[in-house]
Amino acid sequence: MADRLRADAQRNRAALITAARDVFAEHGLDASLDEIARRAGVGNATLYRRFPTRRDLIAEVFAGQMTGYVELAETALTEPDPWAGFVAYLTRLFEIQATDRGLSELLVTSGFDNDERLAELLATAQRGATEVIHRAQAAGRLRDDFVRQDISLLMRANAGVLRSSADPAAWRRYLSLVLDGLKVFKDL
Known part of the structure; x- marks a missing residue:
């Protein structure tokens, strides 16, 4: 029994x-x-x-999804072209925001402070994101003044796009505009 x-x-x-x-x-x-x-x-x-508690449930639900978030940077770093890796990283991150409101809120609000597992996964993801950024900058393709914390700003802005637009794909246009502003054009 x-x-x-x-x-x-x-x-x-x-x-x-x-x-x-x-x-x-x-x-x-x-x-x-x-x-x-x-x-x-x-x-x-x-x-x-x-x-x-709600926090216990959130931590359990999102631990697996945060592992996927960590893997975004790992995948981007396998891309031979550092700019393409950076673009793929941001695209997938914004896509996650568009399809998973809970994970989006967790990433934007940094609600990790009460769970050691999530905080550790976030720290690992942030280290990976920093490496993706530095790699694209070293290749001369990403603005030198872009820092990892800017990703949080972009995600907050994207959250606003997702909330306020009737078009569920509006985030793609926003991302395209952002990437154009971040890219270093070598041929100019």
Whole structure:
């Protein structure tokens, strides 16, 4: 009987994480916990037993997604052309913002301070982003005054584009304009 309870508990936990990932992606980090429990097919008591606080649930849901965020820089660094790697990095980052409201809010608000795992993943992602930036600058393709913190500014601005535009692809135009402003044109 104890094995069945553990299997049920594991199944409930997995269902809660899957439901939370979907609900946070659709509605952001302030999404209804009742909706998460409903979509998972469990009661609120089960949700709170598995994840006593919203922060606990957020940390569990986004730890895996933050690993993907870390991999963005790693992938960009494998691109032979440093500028193309930088463009691919920013494009994927903005695409994530456009498709996952919860992760977008987490990245823009830097809501990592209460979870060591997320804070460590963010630090690793930031080191990778810095390397992507320096590599594009060393190739003479990215403005010398661009710094990693500028990515946060761009993401905040992109969050505004996503919130205020009726066109769900408006972020692509915004990114194109940003990239034109960041690129060093060697032939001028």
